[in-house]
Amino acid sequence: MTIEPPAPGEPRRPFGPRDPGDAWVVAPDGARYWGRFGAAGLLALDAEKGVLLQHRVSWSHFGDTWALPGGARHEGESACDGALREAQEEAGVPDAAIRPRLLSVFDLGYWSYTTLVGDVVVPFDPEITDPESRELAWVAPEAIVERPLHPGFASSWQALEPLLGLRPAVVVDAANVVGSVPDGWWRDRAGAASRLLDRIAVLVATGIPSEAVELPAHTWFPEWVVAVEGQARGVEAPDGVEVVEAEGSGDDAIVAATSRLVAAGRTVTVVTSDRGLAERVTGAGAAVRGTRWLLDLLP
CATH class of the missing domain: 3.90.79.10 (Nucleoside Triphosphate Pyrophosphohydrolase)
Structure with missing residues (x-):
């Protein structure tokens, strides 16, 4: 050369x-x-x-x-x-x-x-x-x-x-993800949710590998939707991340967000280790990954 x-x-x-x-x-x-x-x-x-x-x-x-x-x-x-x-x-x-x-x-x-x-x-x-x-x-x-x-x-x-018809989206059960790591989330749920959002914001900028979302071999930039509930409500959403605040059941809010994205033609992955919720979003047309999947991707 x-x-x-x-x-x-x-x-x-x-x-x-x-x-x-x-x-x-x-x-x-x-x-x-x-x-x-x-x-x-x-x-x-x-x-x-x-x-x-x-x-x-x-x-x-x-x-x-x-x-x-x-x-x-x-x-x-x-x-x-x-x-x-x-x-x-x-x-x-x-x-x-x-x-x-x-x-x-x-x-x-x-x-x-x-x-x-x-x-x-x-x-x-x-x-x-x-x-x-x-x-x-x-x-x-x-x-x-x-x-x-x-x-x-x-x-x-x-x-x-x-x-061109493939538009991935990731919906995150924030309570389930932060609850899987013993970093003091029980004393400051809003702070734990905010730290999770900041780490997801890095993935917004860098993208994720194709094998993570089982799509053709490229770097993908999914739409990120993070559902928060209870004391975590009110956290500020970083650029590129949609925060859904659950008024009642966090699971219901995640199912609703998943159904909305599937109806819009998105290829949806839901991050949760809750078996009951996993069954519901699978029925709505999404794939499911456990919390370890996301934690391994996060910086």
Whole structure:
């Protein structure tokens, strides 16, 4: 593998000094891949409009094809951050408009491309904000193959399209989880619930492995719903976590939340070691994992 800077007329940052990541990686067979530290792109999915695609200018690598907004990662930058930054630079995707759903990595060992699949939670109109785009468009998933696609995106789209209908969610029986660890929760139930929420917030940012939720092999970012009851009610919900406060039975609140998510098309996993509750949520269409499953995932 060798590293080459961009040649005249090839992709580079449109404004300011060139980033060290803006270079070609040359494979042993002579093939070239953009991004010294790898590359990343965003597959933004709007439930009403479709997938956001970029029509690449003719002078770019595989020019005049359609692909995802994306580009070279910066040194030390996570793939998720890189995909969102590139989408903002190339298509004007606003901050907080995307909720990550999964990361899919194509890794050659010496170079990798990561696709962030994210759901649009704040609708927006894309803007051409750099010279690498001829056009930006929302395209219905079933119509994507009708366009001339960048070969890398064409290959990944075959694997990603079947995943667009999978939306995992995890519902946590907070009382059952905190009660399984002797950390003084009985003296401060609100504090114990708050500590659990803070640890779950880390998983919101990092995602969880596919085997944890028995989904295809990618890093997944489930929707997190945590049910609290009794003295734990009133705890503050961190970003990315929905807190359900049980007015009466905590089990009833968990079953209701599970049924709501299943009806919305989510693939739901409920975390509890309560056998009676496990039977009820299984009947509602969810999978069940014991508290140890979550504790092993938590930082």
